[in-house]
Amino acid sequence: MPTLIEPIYVVDTNALIWYLTKDKKLTKAAAEIFAAAERGETSLYISVITIAEMYYANQKWKWFDDFVAAYRDMKEKPYFHVVPFLPDEVLEFDKDNAVPEMHDRIITGLAHRLEAPLLTSDPLIASAKLVEIVW
Numbered sequence: 636m637p638t639l640i641e642p643i644y645v646v647d648t649n650a651l652i653w654y655l656t657k658d659k660k661l662t663k664a665a666a667e668i669f670a671a672a673e674r675g676e677t678s679l680y681i682s683v684i685t686i687a688e689m690y691y692a693n694q695k696w697k698w699f700d701d702f703v704a705a706y707r708d709m710k711e712k713p714y715f716h717v718v719p720f721l722p723d724e725v726l727e728f729d730k731d732n733a734v735p736e737m738h739d740r741i742i743t744g745l746a747h748r749l750e751a752p753l754l755t756s757d758p759l760i761a762s763a764k765l766v767e768i769v770w
Contacts, residue, residue: 645746647755648688672714684741733763
């Protein structure tokens with residue numbers, strides 16, 4: 636298992652896409668956290684649900700010419716840690732029920748379990764006030 640660097644953050648789908656595509660929608664605060672990760676100063680956790688959302692979003696908006704290559708490139712970066720979604724985690728949905736959308740609830744739940752801030756621009760996740768939001 637790779638060495639994990641504190642502090643840690645959970646990364647939501649839009650933040651990850653905007654980082655990987657160098658989109659200007661990424662805020663200064665989020666960009667600084669990604670830069671810190673590149674320097675080995677922090678670790679970034681990504682739910683497998685985020686990867687699935689990224690795949691489907693790419694089908695619609697074509698951010699990546701080759702999604703498989705983009706995914707492999709992301710996974711090779713030592714500061715990214717893809718986390719599976721386990722069946723028992725469904726039992727925690729009630730804790731995060733202020734987040735209305737299921738995929739967002741799964742991602743929020745990961746931040747909750749890790750006690751980590753979440754990099755997200757999603758106003759519904761932010762307004763739930765369940766985890767610390769960085770944006």
